[in-house]
Amino acid sequence: MDVTLQQVQRSVWWGWGDPANAAPLPVHARRMLDERLGARSSTTNHPPVQLDSIEVPESRVGDRLRSALIDAVGAEHLLDSAADRILRAGGKSYPDLVRVRTGHLPYVPDAVALPSTHREVADVVAACVAHDAAVVPFGGGTSVVAGLTATGEQRAVVSLDLRRLAGLIRLDEHDHTATFHAGTMAIDAETALRARGFTLGHFPQSYQQASLGGFVATRSAGQSSSGYGRIDDMVDGVRGVTPTGEFEFGSRSPASAAGPRLLDVMVGSEGALGVLTEVTLRVVEAPQVTRHTAVAFPDFDSAATALRELVQQLGHDQQPDVTRVSDAVETEVSLGLAGRSGKALQRYLAVRGLEAPCLTILLWHDATDERAKHRQRRAQQILKRNGAVTLPAKIARGWEHGRFSAPYLRDELITRGVFVETLETATHWSNIAAVHRRVGGAIADALDAGGTPGVVQCHISHVYPSGASLYFTYLAAEADDALDQWQTVKTAASEAIVAAGATITHHHAVGRDHRRYLADEIGEIGVRMLRALKNELDPGDTMNPCVLIPDTTSQKVPTSTGATTEAPS
């Protein structure tokens, strides 16, 4: 079964998707974690608390706001039960999950509005402006940067859940564009497109739970970004609502010189400037075949060189559509988790002289097998030149089949008392090795200093002619104060990213967690430009008030843990 078309129910309140889909962690994997982390994953058990035991504050929605919201969406689509509010109290980052699983929620929205049309969205926003409430747009709810929390707000906060604003509006098979309501879940969009022979080609790991509006609002990047581009490359137009007016940008022509591209202002705006209600995306004909390559490189540097040469020498239409290189630690952990077959592979690679191999997965999608094979052969020369050892293609097929299952594993690890988190950045090729070393080192040092030495692994999965992203995953035994442990490591890693001259986020967005580092990246004038946009479009600070834009008034920025820290001036 093609996993990109496999329907999955919306996430359980304490974790990911449908827990029935989770495969239990094998005993050998638990043993490995205990040995490597000093965790006690076989005995420690941290199940989520009971949903009805979580206390939520009384809703601050007053009678007048309530009646205006009911006018906007209808009484049956205005929810305020504790369960409905808890479900929208955050995204799916590690701290979000720790908080909800322990029942300690510093933020829950006061009500949930479920509009089904552009007009209803406009009416909800207008009601919140009129009655001084904040609005947090909620797509799939998979944010990992605290993009869905409005901690510290003194006003009522309305979660604007866009799940009813869903569906394909039109597919233009001639122009290869598709317009969707922004709340459409990615998997539903892909299913509708495939039925007509098209694909979006956008498959982030969160694909089974995320929405198209969320992708555009956060500038996401999918696993096939090498071939299809990131969501920014796919957006052709957006329609939406701000507190001071409605907008429609793009869609008129494939390109334009009519001033700055205002469409881009809304792409990555994270709900802080307005709500996207429709998105028009470029689509392509769905591929008929996929060819798979798995190789191992002797070290991360040769793997990175090979990727650079693939993208620079083969060009956009010839390079692989999926490109993924694990560093030596990630490879070792993956092979360890695979059990006997992983060990056998390790032995084989050692015989071939690869003591610390870097596993690499490449996928080619194409209209015919002949074309895909031709591209694959051209790449082989570059891979070989950089010392790649060819592995069975079934390893790449296995990765493809399990590509959306890691979030289930995360849930199980958390239940077993393991601290597991990811973060990402990007930089130019000339800086890749240094950022890999410095950021990985900062994470490892912070874990060591906290008395919970861990495993820090990394992969490259998005490549460009001038550079690539680096995606770190780290695991350790959970400390007594899990949120403090998370914050310490996150701060160390973020500071290392800034010091190394890389971007604070390649695809997870700014949210709350990264906004105090944004000024380092865009400068004081960049912050002023963002704030001017905010003041113009949302003078009452109604829209998602705690994300994206550094708080220049107080210099205090709350973080994911709910703590308040000094922002850089």
Ligand SMILES: Cc1cc2nc3c(=O)[nH]c(=O)nc-3n(C[C@H](O)[C@H](O)[C@H](O)COP(=O)(O)OP(=O)(O)OC[C@H]3O[C@@H](n4cnc5c(N)ncnc54)[C@H](O)[C@@H]3O)c2cc1C
């Ligand atoms: C396990 C896991 C794996 C992930 N893998 C990837 C990955 O591979 N690549 C990647 O790029 N990201 C990844 N993410 C991050 C996340 O899935 C993306 O940021 C995604 O784009 C969010 O989409 P969503 O619909 O869930 O948005 P939400 O989480 O609901 O919202 C995200 C932000 O966008 C705003 N927003 C949502 N919809 C709208 C709208 N219609 N109008 C205005 N603002 C809106 C929200 O207010 C919020 O600020 C991952 C997350 C998890 C938990």
